[in-house]
Amino acid sequence: MELRQLRYFVAVADELHFAKAAARLLIAGPSLSQQIKALERDLKVTLFERSPTEVALTSAGARLLPLAREALAAADLVTDTARLVAEDRATVLRLGFLAFSLTATSRQLLTEFGRAESGITVQLRQFEWDEPAGGLLSGATDAALVRPPFTGMEGLHLLELAREPVLAVMSDANPLAQLDSITLDDLAGERWLEADGVTDPVFAAFWYLRERRVPSRVRTTTETLEEWLAEVAFGRGVNLVPESLAAELRRPGLVFVEVSDAPESVLALAWPRQGAAPAAEVLARFAAGRSAGRSVGAVTGPKGRPPTAP
Incomplete structure (x- = not known):
């Protein structure tokens, strides 16, 4: 295509x-x-x-x-930004993100950053589930909005922007959808809709609970968020999503249920420890000064416990 x-x-x-x-x-x-x-x-x-x-x-x-x-609009934006760079009118920051990292928190950060640093042009580049580091490990981006944990974190600086609960997303026909709150044990026996692109075992262990649930997976080859949501609504399986994303995805056929003992999800800004682009460091300093952002160590679960299998 x-x-x-x-x-x-x-x-x-x-x-x-x-x-x-x-x-x-x-x-x-x-x-x-x-x-x-x-x-x-x-x-x-x-x-x-x-x-x-x-x-x-x-x-x-x-x-x-x-x-x-x-x-096409995104492609036009890339073309326009490239023209600015060619004319030497701006410094460019290649900023990667996954769909569930671009939330109200990160959008507000980028809006305020754009106003404060008008000389830096931010090129947004979306990555899918097969690149949870948002292009940083391959060098395709200068910084990224990410959801740790994932493989390769040790080579990156990570600044926490937000920490929030995760919710189970499922079809409204699922019996669990009638409950106000469920537990990880309730989800353990459910079928999970898993994308082939999620190959990082650390990332998969967190978002698919692979280390603690009964192996029962439904393979999906969807390539977009909308396709994935449609399959969930059809009842093919369940998944976990950050609470902030759930607020934006609510629609007929889908239900989001609180998981009382699930690990929290961290939204973080990441950039390389070695050879960071100057524009990435400007964004990192801005983000750190704007809020009580802190470095991300081990992502923890309820009561500070690491989100590993019991």
Whole structure:
């Protein structure tokens, strides 16, 4: 899948007419049709219903259209930021994040940082479950908003930004969804929806409770947060999420239940111990001075106990 194919998809969805979309894109009609078909093959879905008289979005196309717009907006932001760098008008900070690290706390931090340090351009780069360090270990980012614990923490500085409970997320048809509070033992026998991308054993032990629960997992190949939430709502399995993220994800079909004895989740700003980018150090100093942020040591569970299996 290519960005230009997403642009073609959005143009056809806007016009609901291949010829008009082709004229808007300044390409030949047959070429546009071929590119849309190639995108459908890559995604393994049909995006448009076609007839001699009309073109209409399929249900899959309607669901994917907002995500395509977001992806194009993000790509445009990267292009705009790169132009600023090329013109030497700003210092760039490549800031990685996982979906459940970009919460109200971190957004407020970045908003205030942007106002205070207008000479630094922050390039946000989202990473998935296979990179819990947010690109720091591979050198793809200068700093990252992370959720420890994960492998490789010893090579990073971590400044705690927030500490919060975790909640179990499940289908509203799950019997546990009727309870006000549950325990880890209640979750131990549940089926857990696990992504193949979660390969870090330290990260998986925390978020999947792999060291203490009955092995019962449901494999998911979802690639986006929305796809994952849909599978949870369908009753395929349960998971844990930070409380702050739960507040943003509430929707019909999903229930978030307090887990009274679950380890708390730490939201932290991370940057390399060696060779840190100057812009990363500026952000770290700003974050430390803005709040009572403290270095993250061992992530602890209830009453200060490490979140390991009993």
